Amino acid sequence: MERVDLIPPPGGADAAAPDDVGDLADAYAAAPLLNCLLREVARPLPGREGVHRLPGGDRLLRVRGGRRPTAPEVYTPRGWHRLDHTELVKLVAEELRRHTGLANHELPAEMSDSRDAVAAILTARARATPPEDPYLLSEQSLVTGHPHHPAPKARGGGPVAGWLPYAPEAHARFPLVLLGLREDTVVEEGDTSALDALGEPPPGYRLLPAHPWQLDLTARDLAPAFADGRLIRLGTTASPVWPTAAIRTVYAPERDLFLKFSLDVRITNDVRRLWRHDLLRLRRTDAATSRAFAGVTAAWLTDRGYRTAGFAFEELAVLVRDGLRGHLLPGATPFLAAGLAEGFTGSPLDGATDPARWWEAYLRQMVPPVLGAFARHGVVVEAHLQNSLVACDADGAPVQALFRDAEGVKLLPEVSRAAGWERLVYCLVVNHLVEVAGALAERHAGVDPWPAVRRELARHDLPEVAALLTAPTLPAKTNLLLRWTGADGADARYRPLPNPLLTGG
Template identity: 30%
Template sequence: MNLPLSASHLRPDPAQAPRFAEQQHSRLLINCYAREVAMQEHTLAVLPAPRGVGHPAMPPNHRGQVLEIALPRVDSRLCVGVLHVSSTANFDYTTDVYLRSGDQAWRQAGWQDVARLIIEDLSRRADTPFNNELMQQIGDSIATMSDVLERHPATPRTPGQRSLTPLQTYIDSEQGLLTGHPFHPAPKSRADWSPAEQRVYSPEHKASMRLHYLQVPQQWLHSDSVSNGVGDDGLQGLQGAGLRPDAGTVIVPLHPWQAGWMRRQPRIAAALRSGAMRDLGVLGRPFHSTASVRTLLAEDAASFIKLSLNMRITNCIRNNARHELQSALTGTRLYRRLRDDMRTRFPGFHVLEERAYVTVNMPGADAEIDDGFGVLLREGVAGILSQQVQPVVCAALFGNGAHGRQRVFALIERYALHNGLGLEQAARAWFARYALAAVHPTLYLLFEHGVAFEPHMQNTLVGLDAQGAPTSFIVRDLELTRLAPRAHHLAQAMTLEPATLAALCCSDERAWVRIGYCLFVNNLCEVITTIANGNHSLYLGLWGVLRDTLQDYLAQFPHPSASRRIQGLLAGEPLPAKGNLLTRFLRQADRQASYLPLYHPLGVVNSAAASL
């Protein structure tokens, strides 16, 4: 188990940041297209290292395998060096991308070549015009990534490094997602922010900011809290500025950028001029920007505050619709009914509660304005830190390029030293602990209770013990909680608005798609690829560990629904993979995203239980 294994894993020199960002986005596009189109149309192959003469497109010193993708609709081919075959399209790349159009010779392809070719192919496939907006989003994402890498070139810290406190280590993980979602064409696109605004507000730039406050009439406010108090009480306590509203009014916080957006809206400007609304400015204590960009962590880590941003980040405009706020609190209320049972069965599993929200219903305003006020108060990580557990955002470790792999390698190396293990044995044992902590409680919630959270990498934290090993799995962001039919009666017994109830309740199939994608594809596929780090034997061994984890779950909880789904996976049934490229290309809302079948090695690997 070595690090790094290839040039693709090296952290770029700041002077090479633009080229690295462009190369990274070419690979992201290959990731997306391979999984969403080429694998579906059987136009992808991984060619073995040829004997003697290498592949005609590859550099003279390349003797590894080559991923080739045919694009017959545009009479072209793409190829790139890879370390090994991956049935899930989690490839480790070793070269630039190369392009051959028609009968022309192979040539090195820049990001614009790759993007234009893929977008043109998708245009012909869907019989739609070329999507210039997507091209622009990719360019924006490259510019953001390049700027981050140029300005923050320091060697990444590892969890538990002595120079950082546990809280600083956690914040570092929130602000260390340098390459972003590995299966999104434009993971760092924030086109509404200027470069200067990026540096002030983005987590990758270590942003810390104070909130902006508006005073609005009391009758405009909608609020709720899980303690059945007034939701804005908790939010007011976050201010730290000693603000007191005038009689008949309330004070609501905004992200400072959002406050500027709001003031530019004609109805808000008119309310400010008339005195119906009052701008109190930027006040109080600073908050740390976190991985989701719009969610901020209080200085004492006791709470998060999730604010609205009327701008697109990846697939969505990131404002807080009222039904999403209600869904988040409903997720907390439902989980509280199950919490004692879950703590007994899975003591390392934790759900960060969504505790209160406020939003505004401004007379005569449209939903875009109202949703722009939505604010959610979430439980922080102070309680976890007090238990001597080190929380780390999963996305900071997995699917985060060299930065994440170096962190994971340091953790496994520490775990190996503590337990007298070889690195590969330690890697399997470390992953076995992670898989047990993540898989069993998530499947139990789904199959025994009908509750599906959204445990993808950015929505989950792994809690590490003193040896650097996983000891807990923490889920957050409950606004997209979904309930399978066996849990519908729980939501129907609550006083919920029709839009909230409709969003919460779904079919068994939709609930499984949520868990199949978020937990298995988005999370575990990346965990396995990161830990294996190009070692194909270890890669298959880790899939064997996951197979054991699933079999162990069925032995403990043989629910018929669990048996049908898990036995299906172990027999080779595909997992659902989200089509982020297709969603962006078709300009669809995230809720309209398509899910494609993704085949995996669970049906063909041997059991590989890790034991000390």
């Protein structure tokens, strides 16, 4: 009998035997790459389920599965040939060269790096102790990661030992390095007082926490500052922090505090620095978003301010973000939305006894605050899966939404209303609701999630909503083509995706 590699159900990856790691890594890494290829380049072959034509070379590709495609095969004169991950990367590269007329040697290496990173993560997870906190467990559940990116787990091509100790998917926790920053070199804006409580610097210095991975990456550039005393090492934090799904953002549970750092590593589309231009607009963007969320049940986790060194503005920047406890409704437990789509032990989506009602409650919490911020305040919240949390009551029912990351917020009229709405629809509907709806339908047979989405959207009196409900397509970001053509990481180019609001999914 032919074997088909399938991504295991939630929790299955953690129990993988060593001999299975290679096959599982192939399956995990192939799924998002195939999603990109099928969405952006290939075309379905009418009447042939799972078969697609690749226009670059006019070849046929066959896959199994739905939202996480598996078992890729290419048609040859000898029949269907099963592709391992190396062969899949080669096929994708050949198709994109023919399709775009451009060569790219960097992205195939990232695809392979992503697969190897998954293998290292799976091996580490098998012997790691997961967090007991269900919120942290949801943040550290993303073995697949971005479901429509060609290399979601690439870590810059560096050695595993350099990044694995800081990987959320490997259930990492670690202390931050505490630096003393000479006072005359400090640059800061907003409320950074939480940083001063992390330790005691000597006279003439201010405290600056640093991510140990970033210090390793920038060691050569920072060596002169350590040599002349602008920077000094003061040890580490007394308690470990937990990396969240964003990797460079960590949570300190004892202090209920999030800290976001620069990482000079390309993760998905961007090198993850805290860029100067984003930091300089942070206070205005965050203040506008905070006003948009005032007086509603949903919460905005405020980016309070940042501190850095004038001589290493982006490299050493640290952003201070609100924790959870001051925003959560009493008795509610938060979960990362991306974790619901990926799956983890104890997920409230999996445990819903009335999944249709659970989904209606989820939509009531998640959709109105995003549309309200846009309609009443001209704020475009980047409500994608990794920026959105849902808090559930003791029975697992959604009771509150929480959003984060002012860096991704767009304000009208800095962007046009049309561009802002397109970004909102991509983040909230395509990136977020499509994925959680797919997980719901996959885990609860017989549930059609889309009538409830239509009803929830129709409650909002926006001309854009009326058009959305009848539009033939939705905007889907083309991460594969963006990376292949070398577009700027902040670019957003879209291709039309059939609108599930018309067809019921």
